[in-house]
Amino acid sequence: MEHITDQTVVDLIGGAEIAGAEEHLASCAQCRELQRIWVQRLASLRDLQRESLDESELHRLRVMYRQLGPRPVEGMRWVARLVRGSDLQPAAARGVVSGSIFEYEAGPYTLLVRVGPGGRGSRVSVHGQLTTSAGDAGSSGTMALSSTDNGAYICDIDRFGEFHLKGVSPGRYRALLWVDGGAIELVDLSIGGDETH
Amino acid sequence: MHGDSWVESRALDKGLVSACLRGDEEAWVAVWTRYGPLVKAVARRAGCDAEEARDVVQRVALVALQNLSSLKNPEKLAGWLAGVARFQAFEVVRQRRPGEDLDSVGPWVDARADDDLIRDQELALLQRAFEQLEGRCQRLLHRLELKEPPDSYRDVAIAEGLSETSIGPIRRRCMQRLRKLVEQLSRSAA
Numbered sequence: 201m202e203h204i205t206d207q208t209v210v211d212l213i214g215g216a217e218i219a220g221a222e223e224h225l226a227s228c229a230q231c232r233e234l235q236r237i238w239v240q241r242l243a244s245l246r247d248l249q250r251e252s253l254d255e256s257e258l259h260r261l262r263v264m265y266r267q268l269g270p271r272p273v274e275g276m277r278w279v280a281r282l283v284r285g286s287d288l289q290p291a292a293a294r295g296v297v298s299g300s301i302f303e304y305e306a307g308p309y310t311l312l313v314r315v316g317p318g319g320r321g322s323r324v325s326v327h328g329q330l331t332t333s334a335g336d337a338g339s340s341g342t343m344a345l346s347s348t349d350n351g352a353y354i355c356d357i358d359r360f361g362e363f364h365l366k367g368v369s370p371g372r373y374r375a376l377l378w379v380d381g382g383a384i385e386l387v388d389l390s391i392g393g394d395e396t397h
Numbered sequence: 398m399h400g401d402s403w404v405e406s407r408a409l410d411k412g413l414v415s416a417c418l419r420g421d422e423e424a425w426v427a428v429w430t431r432y433g434p435l436v437k438a439v440a441r442r443a444g445c446d447a448e449e450a451r452d453v454v455q456r457v458a459l460v461a462l463q464n465l466s467s468l469k470n471p472e473k474l475a476g477w478l479a480g481v482a483r484f485q486a487f488e489v490v491r492q493r494r495p496g497e498d499l500d501s502v503g504p505w506v507d508a509r510a511d512d513d514l515i516r517d518q519e520l521a522l523l524q525r526a527f528e529q530l531e532g533r534c535q536r537l538l539h540r541l542e543l544k545e546p547p548d549s550y551r552d553v554a555i556a557e558g559l560s561e562t563s564i565g566p567i568r569r570r571c572m573q574r575l576r577k578l579v580e581q582l583s584r585s586a587a
Contacts, residue, residue, distance in 0.1 A: 210573055210576045214568050253454065262422060265422055
């Protein structure tokens with residue numbers, strides 16, 4: 201029997217019975233390789249069919265698009281653009297509250313924020329650490345709190361993933377992170393008084 | 398996008414990229430509805446678990462946001478996303494195994510492994526080919542070739558309103574259509 205064609209291999213996979221084909225496959229490495237490629241292709245399609253994005257993932261991608269936009273900009277310019285933005289948007293992160301420490305899961309990162317007394321009057325200090333989902337220190341970068349009422353506070357995130365902002369006026373802020381040469385993650389915070397959320 | 402041509406499919410990707418750059422949020426969602434499963438499949442192949450694959454989607458989305466405007470071939474968006482997904486999945490796995498000698502883990506951890514890249518590109522191509530099958534072929538192949546465990550011919554016949562004896566020949570015809578599409582797309586991609 202001559203070598204099996206692509207068409208015949210597909211017919212065999214599709215359930216056709218072709219005289220002599222199975223015997224030929226058993227003795228021909230070249231044709232078995234052809235068969236293997238098609239079996240692998242179907243396995244690949246099964247991989248694809250198994251995967252999907254749920255509503256929460258699509259929502260986060262939608263929020264990411266609204267907040268970051270599809271533009272290739274450099275970090276500080278990006279932060280600056282967002283700091284100058286006016287309206288607070290829905291948070292892109294999921295969070296849990298534990299005492300005065302706030303933990304946010306944001307993409308591949310976890311952001312820990314601790315708010316304490318600091319500066320004069322009702323001003324507070326904001327300390328935090330960015331870690332990866334594996335618990336390692338996040339990359340160095342930039343942290344900013346922006347608000348339409350109180351302006352912006354910006355500081356560096358050090359190589360241990362830590363940042364410190366002092367003398368922050370109470371109010372609603374959006375936390376902006378610039379890390380890993382491109383990944384900004386955002387959360388909305390109310391800071392100060394009795395309503396640190 | 399049933400039954401559209403290869404050219405239309407590529408034009409659709411190019412159109413989606415253009416729309417994203419114009420600020421069309423629905424186009425952005427359409428990109429991820431269409432290619433999110435592809436990105437996840439690449440991540441899972443690279444050794445990511447389900448949660449890590451979700452992270453890879455976010456990472457790839459960020460890279461896409463920063464690079465959409467500079468894509469040289471927006472019509473090849475699927476292949477580009479697959480390539481970025483492979484690299485990002487590699488990073489995720491590397492962070493998970495900081496002290497491990499990656500060379501000893503397996504070829505999948507090498508983001509530059511030619512075979513893996515080719516397989517990822519083929520994954521994108523297979524997705525396109527499957528999408529271009531007519532609806533009945535998609536449903537039938539899904540039930541008989543992709544679903545685990547597959548449906549019986551009897552169940553497929555009832556669901557499709559066909560006689561049971563016709564399922565075998567239709568299955569083979571659908572497989573041949575898929576083969577021709579893969580052949581056509583491979584030639585075009587080359």
